[in-house]
Amino acid sequence: MEVRIALAQIAPRLGEVEANLELARDRVHAAAAEGAQLTVFPELALTGYLLSDLVPEVAMPRGDPRLAALSHEAPGMLVAIGFVEETDDHRFCNSAALLRDGELIGLHRKVYLPTYGLFDEGRFTRQGDRIRALDVGEPIGRLGLSVCEDFWHATLPMLQVQDGASLLVNIAAGPARAPGSAAGTRAIAGWHKMQDTYALLGTVAVAFCNRVGNEEGLTFWGGSRLLGADGSIVVEAPLYEEALVVGTLQTDDLRMQRYQLPLVADERLELVRRELDRIIAERAGLPLLEPMQPTEVEERKA
């Protein structure tokens, strides 16, 4: 089977939710005309990135009809898009919504909020506390949504793969550092290497959509990409320019890839968990249970 995926590499306007909704609607139409079954927008596509105290002004609840309406005009299409979510108990999160047929069918709240160097996200938004793969039905099956910095923590996409994801979708607002120098090229290459590595180790397709445009002194670099489960580049957007690129994944590729290279199936989750438990206990200075208790699964095996 085939899955057609569009990456909408846009330049949202800072703080202007209505204008960004209009821009997103326009791209949804364009992607539908290209036959896309999934359209991916960048992080905070509906609000812009450097919000600081604009956060409460641009936030919307996950049930906001304007959000769901984005998918209304392209029947059957999945739309992944970033926005500022205000939860029922008034936590403000940098979230990715997954929409279809006028409904919110999935949500990921950014787990890792960069608060160092040029980033100050933890000052204005709260971290998510779930890492899941979301079931979206055929032909994709399960999909792992994440937001920008989440991808710099390999555990997050690898957990989504173990949770059944056949496609990782990362939405980003990556500002260029040292553009035009070797360090800048390395920074972008770092992002690409990491995506290649996830495709390779997770035997999983990767859709990465990064924004472009300027806010304050920052310039966002774009370079969105769609990778097949074998790490091949299916389609790639240019650096620094707005673009809508569309590519097709073959789901059979994933099947054979997972047969040839059964890394995901061979992962030893019980062992990983035991070691994680030990490390967490040791770091916290807690006593370990000695001897370590066999787990249910191991008992059954024995």
Place this chain on the structure above:
Amino acid sequence: MTAPSAMKEATPLPEINAAQAVDVIVGFIRGQMEQTGFEHIVVGLSGGVDSATVAFLCARAVGPGNLLGVRMPFSSSSPASETDALRVVTTLGCPTERVEITPMVEPLLEAIGPENPALNVRRGNVMARQRMIVLYDRSASFDALVAGTSNKTEMLLGYSTQHGDMACAFAPIGDLYKSQLRAVAAELGVPREILGKAPSADLWPGQTDEDELGATYDALDRLLYALVDRRWTRARCVAAGLDAALVDTVMRRVARFEYKRQTPPVAKISLRTPGIDHLYPRRRPGSRRD
């Protein structure tokens, strides 16, 4: 003692892809214009490479017809400076004005009071601030934003006048070291005559930046790159062969002039204080003028 070649190896200033830097800066300038709702830019042209580069960048971003280049000579300014400033406007084909600041500066210094012992510095600051007044006045008539011409080297070393040459609406070359600027200027087509000359604030005859700063821009930039961009310690700089006395001087300057790079501290009294916990992007809905 480390050989000079090893020293160069230890702290190379990164090669810059000038075309890409130009694209990013032009995009930045366009973003500033769009976000503020302005279409015109005013820039002071000294005849030096910094202001020439900014003028070329702005002309590329908004078109030469929307850029006003203002030449503001003082009686002691080098005639070559004005020739070069004119070269910029002729090459770009942008409108230009000439406002001589001598008749403003001299009476001002007299009216304020007796001579300061550090007269050159005092005079230089007054000249820089007088030029700021002219630029901001012209920006109102030309319906324009004032583009800054400070580069990263002078911002870090505090080699600039507060409310003078530092005053601007946005700073296109503020993250480019002086020795990286030439590549960008060449990419833009800044005339050769301007690229080749010794950098000078031209506040008095024969003044050069490198005499005043006590080192070449090449040495200063390598050192600043190590200290600032790569976060090297003093010890590591010295071990890499950088001159210890220069390292100390530069570290002191960077620390001493921190205040010039930031807005003044506000004594917090209220519940919410601008700059402390009233934090907004400079451009947001409502900040664009109609």
